[in-house]
Every structure is written in structure tokens, then in C-alpha cells.
Amino acid sequence: MNRKFIYPLVIILVTVAFYYTEDFLDENNSEEVRSEISVLSKNTSAEIENFYLPAATGEIIKHKFYTLSYSEENEQASWVAYKLTKSHLSKNNFKRPYFNEDKLVKTKSADWRNYKNSGYDRGHLCPAGDRIFSLEAYTETFLTSNISPQDREFNAGIWNRLEQKVRSWTKKYDSVYIFTGGVLRKNLKTIGSEKVTVPEEFFKIILHVSDSGYKTISFVIPNKKSSESFYKYAVSIDEIEAKTGIDFFPKLPDSIENVLENTIELKSWRKK
Numbered sequence: 001m002n003r004k005f006i007y008p009l010v011i012i013l014v015t016v017a018f019y020y021t022e023d024f025l026d027e028n029n030s031e032e033v034r035s036e037i038s039v040l041s042k043n044t045s046a047e048i049e050n051f052y053l054p055a056a057t058g059e060i061i062k063h064k065f066y067t068l069s070y071s072e073e074n075e076q077a078s079w080v081a082y083k084l085t086k087s088h089l090s091k092n093n094f095k096r097p098y099f100n101e102d103k104l105v106k107t108k109s110a111d112w113r114n115y116k117n118s119g120y121d122r123g124h125l126c127p128a129g130d131r132i133f134s135l136e137a138y139t140e141t142f143l144t145s146n147i148s149p150q151d152r153e154f155n156a157g158i159w160n161r162l163e164q165k166v167r168s169w170t171k172k173y174d175s176v177y178i179f180t181g182g183v184l185r186k187n188l189k190t191i192g193s194e195k196v197t198v199p200e201e202f203f204k205i206i207l208h209v210s211d212s213g214y215k216t217i218s219f220v221i222p223n224k225k226s227s228e229s230f231y232k233y234a235v236s237i238d239e240i241e242a243k244t245g246i247d248f249f250p251k252l253p254d255s256i257e258n259v260l261e262n263t264i265e266l267k268s269w270r271k272k
Helices: 003-041 045-051 135-140 152-156 158-173 237-244 254-262
Strands: 059-062 067-071 076-085 120-124 147-151 175-182 201-210 213-222
Touching: 076 147, 076 158, 120 152, 147 152, 152 158, 158 175, 158 201, 158 213, 201 237, 213 237, 213 254, 237 254
Parallel strands: none
Antiparallel strands: 059 067, 067 076, 076 175, 120 147, 175 201, 201 213
């Protein structure tokens, strides 16, 4: 056969082969995701939530309405994790309680007085507004293991706007898993007699799980006033792991975990 016709034919055959191979791989990956979710759906709610927990970076404290890993060195949680569902969103108007030490932390969580006159808010990691469906759940967010020093205008500004957006996503998707904390590292500023670390940045990861698969969106936002959109601070989970040393989703199969953690996907999250 004339070479003039052979080369175009080879190119066409290779292209077709690649197309179908790619479809086959995508189908297999999707099948693996569906299989994983199917197995999980047969477990109890608590088992499912434990499955998505990050790796421990300190003492693991499992409260009734959220779980955390406490860093004694920094006198705060290195991460807090919880599930938020549409049924959790309510308009109860409970009286704001006092902050109390977390009695489950063996080394004792920091006293709230470390924050007094520090210039920083006692910033909730699991927001009180996400646990307002019952007085017990609401009160549990006022343990000092669940707070971190936050700039007041950050706490009331861009961070609050992100928390409200997470509630909006929860209404849209019915439920999400949330993982949040300060970016803790050496030689940061501290406050109070117990030297509570002041993070320069805070992270938040949102995971949605459905029959069709997993999707995430994550952020690292500077702990200061900002008029920027929180979307500007969207990052991959790999970047958060590099900054914090925390291993997120260690129980997921590597083929799923790797895709989730190295992808920044904003389009579907920004849809109305």
C-alpha cells in the first residue's frame, strides 16, 4: 500500500484505540467509586463518618456532634471533622453559653482566658451555626478544643461568608462532610499563659458523596481581613496536606484519593 495512505490510516487507528481505552478506564474508575460507596452505604452512620476522618495528628476526641484531633503543642485542634445535613439547618435562637475546657482531652484543652484581651476572637472550628438543631449540639461547640485564635474581621468577614456558603451547598446537596482547622507550624505567634498558637491561615475542605461519586472543594485563607471572594483561595487538598502534614482520606482507595486530592474543580460548586 502507498505510504501516503498508510500514515493517515495508522493515525486514525491509534486515535480510535485511545478513545475507547480512555472510556474503558473512566468506566472502571467510576465503577470502583460506585462499588466503594455501595459498601459504605451498608454501614452505620458513625462508621461512614469514621471512614472519612483524616489521619490522627494528636489525641483523637470523638464528641457526639463532631470529631477532632487535639494538638497539645498548639493548644487547639489540628483538625475538626463533622457531617452537615440539610436537617441540621434550623433557626433556633439559643442563648450563647460560656466556653468550657474539653474534659475528654487528657492533657486538658486551653483555658478560654488565654484569649482575653489578646485581640483575637475565640473562633469556632465547627461553627455554632452548624449545630443549632439542638441545645446539646450547640453547647458542644463551645468547648475550648473547638476554637482557635482568629482575627476579628476575618472571623466575621470572609470566613463567615464561606461558612454561610457551606450551608448553601448543604441545602443543594442534602449533606456534606467538612474538615477544618488552622495551618499549624513552628515559630508562630502565641497568646495567653498557655501559649495558644495563632495560625496565619485556616483551611476548610468540603466533601460531597453521592451515588455517582465523590467531589471536593477546599480552601486556605489568610487569617486577616479580606474583601476578596473565598474562591480566590481555592486550592487542592494536596496543597493543604503539604502545609499541615495532615493525611486526608487515608482510607479511600489510592485511585480515588489521588484524583480527589490533586484536583481543583470549581465549576460545579459555583453553579446555582
